[in-house]
Amino acid sequence: MALSREEIAARYGAALFGYAQDMKVLDPMFSQLQELKKAIEENPAIVGVLSDPILNKDEKKKTLEAIEKDFSDEIQGFLNLLLEYDRFEYIIPIIDRFDDFYDQEKLIASGTATTAVKLDDDQLKRLGDSYAKKYHLNAVRLENQVDPSILGGVILQVKDRVIDGSVKNKLKKIRAQLIDEN
Template sequence: MAGEEPIVSGMASRYANALFELASEQNAIDSVAADLGRFNGLVEESADLKRLVRSPVFSSEEQTKAVTAVLERAGIGGIAANFIKLAAHNRRLFAVGDMIAAFTALVAKARGQASAEVTAAQPLSDDNLNVLKDSLKSATGKDVSLNVKVDPSLIGGLIVKIGSRMIDASLKTKLQSIKIAMKEVG
C-alpha cells in the first residue's frame, strides 16, 4: 500500500521475503521460524560460530561446509537449513542475523503481532520474557514476538525496539547520561 513503511529493506529483506513466500507455500512457517530461532541462538552462544558467520576471511566453501556440520549437529533441516546454506554459498552469511530478524518480522505481521528487538545485558529467564511480553502487549495492544540478543556491554537493563520506537533502559546509557551531566556542571 502507498505510504506504508516496509518492515525491512535491502538485501536482508529480499532474502527474508523469498524465504517467507517459500515457507508459506509449504505450510512450514512455524517450523522454519523455530529452526531459524534455534540457529540464531547457537550463533549468540558460540564465539567460534559467531566469528565464522561474520568474518570475511572464510571462503564460501569453508562457511558452507562448517554451517552444514553445525546444522546437522543441531538437528536443523529442511527449508531453514537450505536457506542458511544458500546464504553461506552466496557469501551472505554475515547478514543471516538480519535476514532472520526480517523473516521474524514478516511472520509477526502475518499473524497480526508486533515484533520487538530486545537487547539485554544477560540472558533473560522465561519469567522475565513473559513479563516483558505482557508489558509490550499492554502497551501495543498486540501479541509481541521477541528477538532477544545479549550484549554484556550494557552492564544491566534492556534496550527494546518495537516498530519505530526505542526504549533504552540500559545501565550503560544511564551512566553515560550522568557523565555528560557532570561535565556540564563542572
Template sequence: MSNPTIAKRYAAALFDVASANGLLNTVEDELRVVKEVFQSNPGLAAVLKSPKLAAEKKKALLQSSFAGASTYVQNLLMVLSDRHREEIIPEVADQFIELSNSAKGLAEAKVYSVKPLSDAQKEALSLAFAPKVGKTALRIENITDSNLLGGVKLRIGNRIFDGSLRGKLDRLERRLLG
C-alpha cells in the same frame, strides 16, 4: 542494493515456501535460534566473513551448527553462504520474523519494568496496547530496569509508550523548566 533490501528478499522467499508447506511456526522458531546463536557468538560471524576459510568449510560449519534445523532453514543458510552473504543471516531472520508476525497479526514489544511481569500482566498489556498499533496481540519481551522507579515503558516498533514514574518525572521537569 542495501542489506535490508537483500535480507527482505531472502526472508520473503523463505516465508512463501514455509507458509505454502504449513511450517511457518517451525521455521520462525528455528530462525530465532539461528539469530540467537549469531548474537551470542560474534566470533561465528567473524569466522564466516574470513576470506582465509574455504567456502566448503564455511558451509560445513553452518551445517554442523544448525544440523537440527529444517531443510528450508539449512538451504537458506547454504544459499547465503554460496553467495557470500553470511553477514546478513541475522537480518534475514529478523525480516522473516517480521513477515510472520504481520501474517499472524502480532507485534514484537519490549516492556521495561522495575520487576519481572507475571503472565497475567503481560496478557493485560497485550490486550491494552495491541489495538493501539493495529495488531491483535503482542509478543512481549520483558526487560527489568530499576531506573524506571515504577510503572512500565513499552516499545513497539518505533513507538514508545512511557507510563513509568521516571518518564512522568522527566516530563514534569521539562514542563516546569520550559
C-alpha cells in the same frame, strides 16, 4: 551498484518468508530460525568463519554441515544458499526481517515496558496481554527496562505507539495545569 545491508536483509527475509508460507512450514521454520539466531549470537565466530573470503568453499561447506545437521531441509537449503552466494554475514539481519514478516502475519507486536522497578515475567505477560486485547493483536512480547527516574507507573512503547502512564509524566501535567491557572 551494490546492495546495502538492509536491502539484502529485506530481499532474503521476504523470500525466505514467502518460501516458508508456500511450503506450509512457517511456524516450525520460525522456531528453528530463533534457535539458529540464538546459537549464532552465542558463537559469533561462526559467521566470521562462514563469510571469510580466505577460506575455500569446501572448508566452509564442511563447517556448515556440522552446524546444520539438526535443522530441517528448508533451513539447510537456506543456509547453503547464503553460503553459495556469499551472504552469510547477513544472516542475523535476514532472520530479523523474517521475524518482522512473521510477527505481521501472526498479529504479534514487540515492545518495551519502562518501569521504576523490575517487573516479573507474569506482570510483563499480563501487561502485554492487556495491550494485545485493546489493540486487536494476538500477542505482545514485552521487554522490561528499569528507569527509577519515572518514579512509578509504566511507559509502554509498542511499535510507534507510546503510552506514558508514569508518575513523573502525571506530575508534570499537574504542574503545567497549576502554572496555567495562575
